[in-house]
Amino acid sequence: MEMNKPLLALTALALALPTAVQSQNAPPPSDVALEFARDLTTEIGPRQAGTEAEARARIWALARLQSMGFANVRVEEYQMPTWVRGEERASIISPHPQALAITALGNSGATPASGMDGDVVGFRSLAEFEAAPDSAIRGKIVYIGHAMRRTQDGSSYGAFGPVRFSGPGRAAARGAAAIIIRSVGTDSHRNPHTGNTNFPAGVTPIPSGAISNPDADQIERMMARGAPIRLHLLLTPRNLGMQTSGNVIAEVPGADPSAGIALVACHLDSWDLGTGAIDDAAGCAVIVAAAQRVAASGQPRRTIRILLAGAEEVGVWGGRDYGARHATDNHAVAMEADFGAGRVWRVDFRLPEGAAGAANRITASLAPFSVSRGRDAATGGADVGVLAAAGLPLVDLQQDGTKYFDLHHTPDDTFDKIVPEELAQIVSAWTSTLWELANAPERLGEAE
Amino acid sequence: MEMNKPLLALTALALALPTAVQSQNAPPPSDVALEFARDLTTEIGPRQAGTEAEARARIWALARLQSMGFANVRVEEYQMPTWVRGEERASIISPHPQALAITALGNSGATPASGMDGDVVGFRSLAEFEAAPDSAIRGKIVYIGHAMRRTQDGSSYGAFGPVRFSGPGRAAARGAAAIIIRSVGTDSHRNPHTGNTNFPAGVTPIPSGAISNPDADQIERMMARGAPIRLHLLLTPRNLGMQTSGNVIAEVPGADPSAGIALVACHLDSWDLGTGAIDDAAGCAVIVAAAQRVAASGQPRRTIRILLAGAEEVGVWGGRDYGARHATDNHAVAMEADFGAGRVWRVDFRLPEGAAGAANRITASLAPFSVSRGRDAATGGADVGVLAAAGLPLVDLQQDGTKYFDLHHTPDDTFDKIVPEELAQIVSAWTSTLWELANAPERLGEAE
Numbered sequence: 032m033e034m035n036k037p038l039l040a041l042t043a044l045a046l047a048l049p050t051a052v053q054s055q056n057a058p059p060p061s062d063v064a065l066e067f068a069r070d071l072t073t074e075i076g077p078r079q080a081g082t083e084a085e086a087r088a089r090i091w092a093l094a095r096l097q098s099m100g101f102a103n104v105r106v107e108e109y110q111m112p113t114w115v116r117g118e119e120r121a122s123i124i125s126p127h128p129q130a131l132a133i134t135a136l137g138n139s140g141a142t143p144a145s146g147m148d149g150d151v152v153g154f155r156s157l158a159e160f161e162a163a164p165d166s167a168i169r170g171k172i173v174y175i176g177h178a179m180r181r182t183q184d185g186s187s188y189g190a191f192g193p194v195r196f197s198g199p200g201r202a203a204a205r206g207a208a209a210i211i212i213r214s215v216g217t218d219s220h221r222n223p224h225t226g227n228t229n230f231p232a233g234v235t236p237i238p239s240g241a242i243s244n245p246d247a248d249q250i251e252r253m254m255a256r257g258a259p260i261r262l263h264l265l266l267t268p269r270n271l272g273m274q275t276s277g278n279v280i281a282e283v284p285g286a287d288p289s290a291g292i293a294l295v296a297c298h299l300d301s302w303d304l305g306t307g308a309i310d311d312a313a314g315c316a317v318i319v320a321a322a323q324r325v326a327a328s329g330q331p332r333r334t335i336r337i338l339l340a341g342a343e344e345v346g347v348w349g350g351r352d353y354g355a356r357h358a359t360d361n362h363a364v365a366m367e368a369d370f371g372a373g374r375v376w377r378v379d380f381r382l383p384e385g386a387a388g389a390a391n392r393i394t395a396s397l398a399p400f401s402v403s404r405g406r407d408a409a410t411g412g413a414d415v416g417v418l419a420a421a422g423l424p425l426v427d428l429q430q431d432g433t434k435y436f437d438l439h440h441t442p443d444d445t446f447d448k449i450v451p452e453e454l455a456q457i458v459s460a461w462t463s464t465l466w467e468l469a470n471a472p473e474r475l476g477e478a479e
Numbered sequence: 480m481e482m483n484k485p486l487l488a489l490t491a492l493a494l495a496l497p498t499a500v501q502s503q504n505a506p507p508p509s510d511v512a513l514e515f516a517r518d519l520t521t522e523i524g525p526r527q528a529g530t531e532a533e534a535r536a537r538i539w540a541l542a543r544l545q546s547m548g549f550a551n552v553r554v555e556e557y558q559m560p561t562w563v564r565g566e567e568r569a570s571i572i573s574p575h576p577q578a579l580a581i582t583a584l585g586n587s588g589a590t591p592a593s594g595m596d597g598d599v600v601g602f603r604s605l606a607e608f609e610a611a612p613d614s615a616i617r618g619k620i621v622y623i624g625h626a627m628r629r630t631q632d633g634s635s636y637g638a639f640g641p642v643r644f645s646g647p648g649r650a651a652a653r654g655a656a657a658i659i660i661r662s663v664g665t666d667s668h669r670n671p672h673t674g675n676t677n678f679p680a681g682v683t684p685i686p687s688g689a690i691s692n693p694d695a696d697q698i699e700r701m702m703a704r705g706a707p708i709r710l711h712l713l714l715t716p717r718n719l720g721m722q723t724s725g726n727v728i729a730e731v732p733g734a735d736p737s738a739g740i741a742l743v744a745c746h747l748d749s750w751d752l753g754t755g756a757i758d759d760a761a762g763c764a765v766i767v768a769a770a771q772r773v774a775a776s777g778q779p780r781r782t783i784r785i786l787l788a789g790a791e792e793v794g795v796w797g798g799r800d801y802g803a804r805h806a807t808d809n810h811a812v813a814m815e816a817d818f819g820a821g822r823v824w825r826v827d828f829r830l831p832e833g834a835a836g837a838a839n840r841i842t843a844s845l846a847p848f849s850v851s852r853g854r855d856a857a858t859g860g861a862d863v864g865v866l867a868a869a870g871l872p873l874v875d876l877q878q879d880g881t882k883y884f885d886l887h888h889t890p891d892d893t894f895d896k897i898v899p900e901e902l903a904q905i906v907s908a909w910t911s912t913l914w915e916l917a918n919a920p921e922r923l924g925e926a927e
Contacts, residue, residue: 073700076577084576128532129524129754132890220668221753221890245893249754252521305669306577306697442580442669445693 064320064458065451067095068313068372072306072446080300080342080349081113081274088299092279092315092339099323101281101337107356108277109341111348114138116225116303117267121211121240123250124148126258131250132243133211134304135266136195137227137345140236142209146265147238149208153254157194160201169206172262173198174250176213185370185432191215199228199239209238209264213247218437221245225302226440227345238266276300276341278349281319283326285334285469291363291477293333293468295322295461296350296414298343298369305444309435313449313457314368315339321461331469333363333477340414343369344440347413354417363475364424364468367412368461371438372449373431375402375460381409381425382475389471393426396463400456405429424476426468428460512768512906513899515543516761516820520754520894528748528790528797529561529722536747540727540763540787547771549729549785555804556725557789559796562586564673564751565715569659569688571698572596574706579698580691581659582752583714584643585675585793588684590657594713595686597656601702605642608649617654620710621646622698624661633818633880639663647676647687657686657712661695666885669693673750674888675793686714724748724789726797729767731774733782733917739811739925740782741916743770743909744798744862746791746817753892757883761897761905762816763787769909779917781811781925788862791817792888795861802865811923812872812916815860816909819886820897821879823850823908829857829873830923837919841874844911848904853877872924874916876908 071091078088089106096104114137121133149172154160160168160175175198179191195215202210214224223241230236242250253260279299285292297314301307322335340349364382378397380390394404409427411419419425431453438444468475519539526536537554544552562585569581597620602608608616608623623646627639643663650658662672671691678684690698701708727747733740745762749755770783788797812830826845828838842852857875859867867873886892916923 069700073697074575076575076697127522127524219893219895221670221893222668245891245895248895249521249524249893252517443693445667445669445697447667447693447696 063323064316064454065449067316067319068308068449068454069446071312071315072308076306077303078299078301078307079115079303080276080345081111081271082115085276085300085341089277089279089341092299096279096281096319096337099319102284103280103282105280106277107280107352108275109348109352110273111276111342113271113274114345115269115271117141117269118265119240120146120265121242122263124261124263126260127253131246132221132223133240134223134225135268136199136225136239136241138229138236139239139266139268141267141269142238142265144267146263147209148261148263151260151262153250153260155251157198160198165205168202170208172264173202173207173210175210176247176251179215179217179436181217181433181436183376183431183433184429185435188215188436195226195228195241197229199237200230200234203230203234203237207237211240211242214241214244216244216436216439216441219244220443222441222443224440225304238264240264240266276348278341278353279339281337283322283331283335285332286330287332289477290333291361291475292336293465294336294338294362294365294415294418295465296338296340296365296367296412298349298414299339300341300344302344302440304440304442306446308444308446308449309371309438310440310444311369313372313454316454317368317457317461320458321465324462325466325469328466333469335465335469338414343414347416350414350416353414361477362418362423363477364426365411365415365418366426366428366465367415369412369414370430370432371435372454372457373433373435374453374456375400375428376431377405377429378402378464379405379409379427379429380407383424386424386471386473386475389467389473393464393467396467397460400460402460426464428464430457511771512764512902513897515764515767516756516897516902517894519760519763520756524754525751526747526749526755527563527751528724528793529559529719530563533724533748533789537725537727537789540747544727544729544767544785547767550732551728551730553728554725555728555800556723557796557800558721559724559790561719561722562793563717563719565589565717566713567688568594568713569690570711572709572711574708575701579694580669580671581688582671582673583716584647584673584687584689586677586684587647587687587714587716589715589717590686590713592715594711595657596709596711599708599710601698601708603699605646608646613653616650618656620712621650621655621658623658624695624699627663627665627884629665629881629884631824631879631881632877633883636663636884643674643676643689645677647685648678648682651678651682651685655685659688659690662689662692664692664884664887664889667692668891670889670891672888673752686712688712688714724796726789726801727787729785731770731779731783733780734778735780737925738781739809739923740784741811741913742784742786742813742863742866743913744786744788744813744815744860746789746797746862747787748789748792750792750888752888752890754894756892756894756897757819757886758888758892759817761820761902764902765816765905765909768906769913772910773914773917776914781917783913783917786862791862795864798862798864801862809925810866810871811925812874813859813863813866814874814876814913815863817860817862818878818880819883820902820905821881821883822901822904823848823876824879825853825877826850826912827853827857827875827877828855831872834872834919834921834923837915837921841912841915844915845908848908850908874912876912878905
């Protein structure tokens with residue numbers, strides 16, 4: 032697609048001029064980001080990778096990025112295996128009959144169409160499950176709990192996520208008939224948290240679901256009383272085989288092609304239960320709003336490339352396709368926004384030594400937003416993971432994730448959860464940071 | 480059932496001696512109430528009126544009340560028409576296809592088994608709906624919103640409840656094909672609020688559902704954009720005809736039969752979506768714990784009668800059966816606990832003039848709990864409504880309902896929502912109040 036000229040003329044007048052001192056005299060935040068998130072979650076809603084909803088989201092994003100004045104707006108398609116949810120129900124047969132709020136995990140196997148009944152063997156942690164003999168697990172419905180708590184930096188996801196990531200595969204490998212886990216989440220609502228799980232090669236997937244935290248409490252109360260628990264379980268997901276997904280890409284062309292590309296990434300797909308507001312409409316809203324603001328202040332030195340990645344939730348297919356297809360592009364630096372809509376509280380760098388000045392200027396520009404400098408150990412995100420692994424310089428604007436795992440992968444991830452003032456703070460922090468990276472005279476990761 | 484002797488011997492030693500000065504030297508709260516609520520919501524869970532789950536709850540309650548040492552523990556059965564939920568799904572067909580979180584309202588009509596499609600006519604309030612011509616409504620799926628907000632005294636339920644109580648009946652009478660309403664609730668989670676609705680005599684029930692507040696926001700955003708909205712709706716509830724329900728009754732016999740009965744009521748049934756923790760396991764937990772504490776301090780002057788009413792949610796069948804069956808019993812005063820598990824903040828009286836001393840003593844005993852005296856306009860609750868209408872003296876311990884309608888009639892009404900410290904405050908306030916009412920030398924409502 033050809034570059035629009037005059038670039039961004041329609042929106043430039045209404046936007047602040049971001050500079051290194053922009054933060055000291057921040058104008059009222061634009062509604063660009065909030066409107067992007069609102070419109071994507073309303074006009075598309077859930078947009079699971081590989082489905083027609085994700086395809087509609089790509090068409091929507093193409094039109095929106097064009098209307099915002101970006102250049103080189105395009106889709107890059109790829110194929111990916113696609114799993115979709117079916118019916119899902121669970122209930123306690125005994126000792127205390129009642130329904131459970133359950134959802135299937137991505138890649139779950141299916142029960143028979145009439146469901147299955149099974150005896151529960153329950154564990155309060157993955158370690159307790161691993162310590163049990165296979166004989167206790169074979170043929171059973173395994174329950175695994177955990178003790179995830181809120182953390183500002185999201186570190187609890189790393190600590191307890193394996194219950195979901197690897198618990199089902201391990202249970203299947205050890206002969207379990209099915210598995211239900213305590214949702215990997217920190218809320219106490221009857222909204223179970225989905226998310227992908229993986230089965231080792233050669234291991235047949237078993238029905239694998241997450242129950243909400245109140246339901247997990249209920250199961251654990253019954254476990255504590257000692258009476259055997261018997262469950263009915265109905266999960267009928269299907270594999271659709273290879274389907275089309277794609278990345279949506281747009282650019283703000285830089286004045287100096289040799290200065291390389293500042294890549295900013297988010298993901299366009301969402302899980303199917305909610306409308307993907309904090310995961311990751313908010314991230315996409317932030318990067319497009321920040322890129323538009325930077326462009327509005329004048330053509331940047333570097334090209335800013337926007338990557339709305341497809342199929343992140345189900346295995347980072349978009350990020351991997353981008354990494355393979357653009358491995359030899361002259362990338363200078365990358366940033367990613369995929370941790371909700373909570374305010375930025377820390378900046379982490381992974382820049383070459385010669386770019387210390389840029390890091391210092393960014394740090395100074397962020398201080399008025401109560402953003403402090405971290406350990407200089409930026410890691411990027413999933414969708415820039417291929418480039419990050421290859422050593423590309425990175426800047427991470429760490430967002431407050433205290434409430435993120437209340438909503439993550441649940442039906443409750445909807446637009447009302449975005450706090451406009453917090454989103455505006457993120458956009459401001461991103462604008463300052465991206466302006467510096469796009470205009471820094473220092474060499475970042477571009478070819479010499 | 481015969482009175483247990485020695486009355487309450489097993490539990491008396493562990494309990495505080497409630498007196499008029501109990502509040503000044505409150506002992507650590509007992510766990511009786513918390514355990515009652517925990518066990519009812521765990522061992523029975525949802526217990527919709529007229530179903531076998533409610534029957535299990537009666538058996539459970541009989542055993543629990545006996546084990547707590549109460550006398551004359553019994554069930555009084557009655558018959559009532561019973562409606563049960565079926566499948567429930569809704570989705571937007573156009574302009575922006577996506578699923579909605581919906582639940583059927585009690586007494587809803589059914590769609591065909593394959594569902595129905597229809598065009599939406601949307602209104603932001605009941606008044607806006609009433610102002611529209613019938614021609615705009617006929618054959619349509621009506622949507623009605625409202626502007627319910629949190630209130631400490633729950634008054635917003637009175638203001639906006641009619642959207643649910645009478646909206647469906649009005650829509651049916653005016654020729655609508657179906658109706659969906661914004662949940663009558665104050666949360667922003669994807670858990671729709673059920674509850675009974677009523678259709679006027681001669682009006683055939685139409686499919687009637689509530690969508691969650693985030694889904695209502697979504698519908699209203701689409702309404703604001705002006706494109707026609709078309710929905711798919713599947714609700715397959717059924718009427719089971721007359722079924723058995725019942726009240727569970729227990730007593731602490733008083734020393735002076737002529738002093739009448741102090742009636743304390745709650746309801747044992749719940750809606751089917753949650754486990755009925757705040758509505759109304761908490762209320763039942765409070766009255767049994769308070770009655771047990773009063774009994775533990777010595778035989779009261781008046782008989783304390785505990786009424787765990789059946790079938791409150793679906794039309795106060797238990798309260799009405801009690802009122803009819805016990806109309807000539809020598810009731811002295813009534814109290815009811817059916818407003819969640821939030822702390823008591825006000826006491827309201829409706830006592831005869833000669834009992835001003837009792838009201839003053841109760842007021843004094845509650846002051847240390849930050850409970851102030853209200854307008855002396857107690858109204859009782861639904862389950863004592865027949866007696867209240869006949870003029871029986873009443874005392875209302877008003878609880879903080881600020882968060883009550885976040886959970887009311889949703890899947891989210893589960894045990895984790897009860898805050899132990901708040902429940903303990905309610906039990907303490909009830910114990911002081913009930914002790915005074917059970918022992919007051921003044922005449923209350925008993926026969927002269």
